[in-house]
Amino acid sequence: MYGKLETRTFLAMLVGVSLAFILLMKPFFGPIFWAVAIALIFHPVRERLAKRIGDRPNVIALLTLLICVVIVVIPVLALVTSLVAEGLSIYEKIQGGELRPGEYIDRVNQSFPAIEAFFAQFGMDFAEVRDRVVSAFVGGSQFLAKQALGFGQNTFQFFLGLALMVYLAFFLLRDGSKLVDLLIQALPLGDARERLLFAKFAEVTRATVKGNLLIAIIQGALGGLIFWLLEIQGALLWGVVMAIVSLIPAVGAALVWVPAALYLAATGEIVSAIILTAFGSVVIGLADNILRPIFVGRDTKLPDYIVLLSTLGGIVMFGINGFVMGPLVAALFMAFWGIFIREFGEVPGTAVHTTSDRATEMQQTEKSGQE
Structure with a gap:
């Protein structure tokens, strides 16, 4: 009885000290x-x-x-x-x-x-x-x-x-x-589970940072270039703004070039408006629609709609860091539930995943993450 009390007291103090350390690092x-x-x-x-x-x-x-x-x-x-x-x-x-x-x-x-x-x-x-x-x-x-x-x-x-x-x-x-x-x-989660979760954490972080930043750089550069060629004032600024808003999937750079095209058309610069609209729709738009599923969705193994919702939610909750934190939380959520379903939700009569099975899956995930 006394031993259990000691253990519980130690664990309570461990949790308290850990929370205090997290607040200290906040x-x-x-x-x-x-x-x-x-x-x-x-x-x-x-x-x-x-x-x-x-x-x-x-x-x-x-x-x-x-x-x-x-x-x-x-x-x-x-x-x-x-x-x-x-x-x-x-x-x-x-x-x-x-x-x-x-x-x-x-x-x-x-x-x-x-x-x-x-x-x-x-x-x-x-x-x-x-x-x-x-x-x-x-x-x-x-x-x-x-x-x-x-x-x-x-x-x-x-x-x-x-x-x-x-x-x-x-x-x-x-x-x-x-x-x-x-x-x-x-961590008391089991080595195979922990390695699987750490591999997923690394995989999603690499994919979201590299993929989103690469897409942002490409769209910002393309947007700034067309603004400069059309002699729109503040081309550098709008290129950087397009790079930032391109972190938002599905909408992205269109938040900048669509109003600019409308203004050009309203002021009688029809040719420039048509060029900007065509360039924005075809070149900038395709850069997002083609590259994002390749660099982000494929590597994180998340559906496109989950990437969109988790990115928007992450930006709202964590600010600019949310474009990584959002998909990361979503990927870990799905990884935890995937482990739960495999280990505790098997239908009677089906094969049960063993620890060696999970270790094999973890090794495959690590290899895909390194690639």
């Missing part, structure tokens, strides 16, 4: 999450370097991290800096009266009266929609302006998070396998 969730993502994505690079260099974990981890910084971190920082600078410029033009979003919307409405009738069919007042769009546009540019002004004030905090991410990524690249083995020993 302010650093972003750097920790992206450090884990970097370690998972660049794990194949690390393995290739290990085959060439040999058993030198510190050197291998450092070289892998340098490759990551050169091809990922530095370009992303340059892109974000350009986005903030362009947003600040547009905000200043709005404040100075050079840009009038409300007038642009009114001009489109005058050229296409059917738009107002379309909103009326759903019981929506076009004037109210117009005001909300203008407020959102001004609010977005104001947000970027604040980020630009606040960057100097929060420079230390920003670079602290960046340094923490790089620092953690180094140790995860060096000792990641040991940490996984330690977690497998600690």
